[in-house]
Amino acid sequence: xxxxxxxxxxxxxxxxxxxxxxxxxxxxxxxxxxxxxxxxxxxxxxxxxxxxxxxxxxxxxxxxxxxxxxxxxxxxxxxxxxxxxxxxxxxxxxxxxxxxxxxxxxxxxxxxxxxxxxxxxxxxxxxxxxxxxxxxxxxxxxxxxxxxxxxxxxxxxxxxxxxxxxxxxxxxxxxxxxxxxxxxxxxxxxxxxxxxxxxxxxxxxxxxxxxxxxxxxxxxxxxxxxxxxxxxxxxxxxxxxxxxxxxxxxxxxxxxxxxxxxxxxxxxxxxxxxxxxxxxxxxxxxxxxxxxxxxxxxxxxxxxxxxxxxxxxxxxxxxxxxxxxxxxxxxxxxxxxxxxxxxxxxxxxxxxxxxxxxxxxxxxxxxxxxxxxxxxxx
Amino acid sequence: xxxxxxxxxxxxxxxxxxxxxxxxxxxxxxxxxxxxxxxxxxxxxxxxxxxxxxxxxxxxxxxxxxxxxxxxxxxxxxxxxxxxxxxxxxxxxxxxxxxxxxxxxxxxxxxxxxxxxxxxxxxxxxxxxxxxxxxxxxxxxxxxxxxxxxxxxxxxxxxxxxxxxxxxxxxxxxxxxxxxxxxxxxxxxxxxxxxxxxxxxxxxxxxxxxxxxxxxxxxxxxxxxxxxxxxxxxxxxxxxxxxxxxxxxxxxxxxxxxxxxxxxxxxxxxxxxxxxxxxxxxxxxxxxxxxxxxxxxxxxxxxxxxxxxxxxxxxxxxxxxxxxxxxxxxxxxxxxxxxxxxxxxxxxxxxxxxxxxxxxxxxxxxxxxxxxxxxxxx
Numbered sequence: 001x002x003x004x005x006x007x008x009x010x011x012x013x014x015x016x017x018x019x020x021x022x023x024x025x026x027x028x029x030x031x032x033x034x035x036x037x038x039x040x041x042x043x044x045x046x047x048x049x050x051x052x053x054x055x056x057x058x059x060x061x062x063x064x065x066x067x068x069x070x071x072x073x074x075x076x077x078x079x080x081x082x083x084x085x086x087x088x089x090x091x092x093x094x095x096x097x098x099x100x101x102x103x104x105x106x107x108x109x110x111x112x113x114x115x116x117x118x119x120x121x122x123x124x125x126x127x128x129x130x131x132x133x134x135x136x137x138x139x140x141x142x143x144x145x146x147x148x149x150x151x152x153x154x155x156x157x158x159x160x161x162x163x164x165x166x167x168x169x170x171x172x173x174x175x176x177x178x179x180x181x182x183x184x185x186x187x188x189x190x191x192x193x194x195x196x197x198x199x200x201x202x203x204x205x206x207x208x209x210x211x212x213x214x215x216x217x218x219x220x221x222x223x224x225x226x227x228x229x230x231x232x233x234x235x236x237x238x239x240x241x242x243x244x245x246x247x248x249x250x251x252x253x254x255x256x257x258x259x260x261x262x263x264x265x266x267x268x269x270x271x272x273x274x275x276x277x278x279x280x281x282x283x284x285x286x287x288x289x290x291x292x293x294x295x296x297x298x299x300x301x302x303x304x305x306x307x308x309x310x311x312x313x314x315x316x317x318x319x320x321x322x323x324x325x326x327x328x329x330x331x332x333x334x335x336x337x338x339x340x341x342x343x344x345x346x347x348x349x350x351x352x353x354x355x356x357x358x359x360x361x362x363x364x365x366x367x368x369x370x371x372x373x374x375x376x377x378x
Numbered sequence: 379x380x381x382x383x384x385x386x387x388x389x390x391x392x393x394x395x396x397x398x399x400x401x402x403x404x405x406x407x408x409x410x411x412x413x414x415x416x417x418x419x420x421x422x423x424x425x426x427x428x429x430x431x432x433x434x435x436x437x438x439x440x441x442x443x444x445x446x447x448x449x450x451x452x453x454x455x456x457x458x459x460x461x462x463x464x465x466x467x468x469x470x471x472x473x474x475x476x477x478x479x480x481x482x483x484x485x486x487x488x489x490x491x492x493x494x495x496x497x498x499x500x501x502x503x504x505x506x507x508x509x510x511x512x513x514x515x516x517x518x519x520x521x522x523x524x525x526x527x528x529x530x531x532x533x534x535x536x537x538x539x540x541x542x543x544x545x546x547x548x549x550x551x552x553x554x555x556x557x558x559x560x561x562x563x564x565x566x567x568x569x570x571x572x573x574x575x576x577x578x579x580x581x582x583x584x585x586x587x588x589x590x591x592x593x594x595x596x597x598x599x600x601x602x603x604x605x606x607x608x609x610x611x612x613x614x615x616x617x618x619x620x621x622x623x624x625x626x627x628x629x630x631x632x633x634x635x636x637x638x639x640x641x642x643x644x645x646x647x648x649x650x651x652x653x654x655x656x657x658x659x660x661x662x663x664x665x666x667x668x669x670x671x672x673x674x675x676x677x678x679x680x681x682x683x684x685x686x687x688x689x690x691x692x693x694x695x696x697x698x699x700x701x702x703x704x705x706x707x708x709x710x711x712x713x714x715x716x717x718x719x720x721x722x723x724x725x726x727x728x729x730x731x732x733x734x735x736x737x738x739x740x741x742x743x744x745x746x747x748x749x750x751x752x753x754x755x756x
Contacts, residue, residue, distance in 0.1 A: 004418060008414055011411035028398060227482050238580060
């Protein structure tokens with residue numbers, strides 16, 4: 001049996017050994033409730049606050065701007081609801097390529113509350129039309145703009161600064177789902193570019209079930225999950241102490257090896273693209289793969305032939321884990337909402353490949369060879 | 379230095395060694411996203427679904443009635459919001475001794491939505507007045523009743539079956555915050571007593587940051603946290619796979635030793651009460667400590683003298699972790715909302731002691747001796 005080739009790191013990542021160690025040690029040593037005022041509680045509180053300081057330091061934020069959640073999805077829920085119920089914003093501008101954490105939440109807000117959602121157009125390569133965004137902002141200057149930093153299916157990067165400048169010009173607020181990019185770049189949240197951001201530990205070799213939101217100083221939100229006064233009255237529920245410690249460690253490790261990881265992963269993507277063009281003539285890439293694109297994600301557009309629902313199981317049997325569309329959909333293979341919004345040719349199957357520091361050039365070669373074999377056997 | 383005496387198990391518990399082992403193994407072996415359709419994803423999915431089946435089996439529920447959340451607080455948020463937005467219920471009946479997860483959520487619902495909250499009266503011993511509950515139900519037959527199974531500060535047990543019978547008689551729905559009792563008793567959710575329940579793993583020697591909600595078959599709720607289609611479209615966000623596995627193991631371990639733990643912990647509580655009455659004349663117990671009360675929780679009413687904000691730090695210095703009021707409040711020592719609602723004498727300090735399987739009679743003796751010394755030194 002071949003060892004598994006895991007090329008689905010945009011869905012979730014392997015935990016870093018150091019992160020597992022931190023969490024295991026924490027589970028043994030720390031059991032108090034951080035809200036308790038005795039020694040056992042204080043020990044837990046120290047873990048939570050040290051983790052907050054670590055994350056804030058790495059992101060150039062203030063610890064008071066970081067709030068722990070159960071993940072990126074909860075973070076975006078809390079932020080978007082907060083923009084409406086606490087800040088009184090009722091117009092939201094987003095895109096059809098956004099993650100369901102944003103789209104479904106805005107749908108929900110539209111249904112339950114007095115909220116209006118507008119969609120910015122995309123160029124054929126998947127980039128947001130900044131001209132159309134400006135048009136929308138002119139019409140709705142006090143909107144909340146929610147656009148992801150890197151698209152989770154095609155990897156396109158948003159020009160954060162340009163979008164932020166437009167938002168600032170018109171008085172709009174800017175929330176970004178940064179789930180795919182936190183831990184992949186040096187992030188500087190002190191520049192005032194973002195009002196709100198959402199992150200998930202398991203996308204950067206941390207544990208599942210924990211994430212955080214960034215809320216720029218001055219935005220007075222109230223909790224989405226209500227109850228106890230945890231997270232300075234911003235998120236109720238006993239803190240996931242060991243998960244939080246693991247997340248901070250994961251971000252530290254990501255920063256430690258940032259440049260070599262970027263270089264390594266970028267070289268895998270380049271090699272994969274070149275090999276695919278060579279071995280499967282007529283293959284192409286969705287989005288702006290060769291341009292402004294996240295180094296960890298690529299989305300292959302294959303020549304007409306076998307469909308994704310044939311290709312993926314065939315790759316799976318060969319021990320290769322890739323995806324077609326976001327994993328956060330129903331678990332069944334169907335054309336993703338992103339691919340639909342991009343209006344891609346349904347006859348050309350799409351395969352998302354997403355790399356991590358643990359992948360190798362040899363794995364890329366194996367993958368392309370297998371894909372080529374399967375594709376040609378049709 | 380004395381080893382720590384941890385008597386704050388209602389706030390959080392030490393993790394069972396077997397649970398730590400399950401989580402650590404999971405962190406090494408399972409890294410796929412359960413929504414991914416390849417081998418790595420399937421392995422994660424199997425962990426989640428096996429855990430769901432284990433929990434459902436132990437609670438005599440159907441696996442389709444168990445939904446994983448980030449904890450009991452989120453569960454109660456989701457359930458109460460769901461009763462309003464999905465089931466159209468607008469009258470809620472609760473009590474002033476409930477946990478903030480319920481009270482603050484109802485407050486929020488009242489503020490944001492068209493919802494009305496009524497409070498059932500309590501008897502001086504902290505038990506809910508069933509007569510008043512019936513009066514309220516007569517006036518509001520289609521209400522949602524939210525009353526906790528065991529009070530987290532005084533330990534009083536609610537007569538679930540009587541409350542359920544009243545709810546059924548009038549057509550009300552019954553939600554119970556069962557955070558303090560799941561894993562402490564054999565629970566049978568198949569009897570149709572509860573419509574909804576909330577639980578947190580870290581209260582029964584499982585990990586923090588994970589819990590579940592029980593939704594009786596037939597109640598069609600939609601998600602509170604929106605986004606991906608996880609948990610059969612009921613709770614968006616990548617599942618906390620290893621936390622879920624740890625929670626299932628913790629519940630299994632709790633059931634394995636249920637009777638001996640109950641017997642052991644009850645004997646500690648009895649011994650503690652007897653010793654206190656002997657060593658600190660005039661001491662008493664809030665709630666119905668000698669009657670219908672959870673074996674793990676007792677709340678001591680001390681004779682006038684030093685206040686809790688003097689006693690607790692003095693105990694803490696001696697390595698004894700107890701609490702005054704719920705840990706889920708602001709982290710500062712102030713008279714808890716429960717004590718206020720019970721209208722207790724502010725001159726008589728209240729100390730909550732909560733035991734677990736890991737406590738010993740020797741610890742109880744040490745605690746009472748220290749408390750007596752501190753109290754008499756005033």
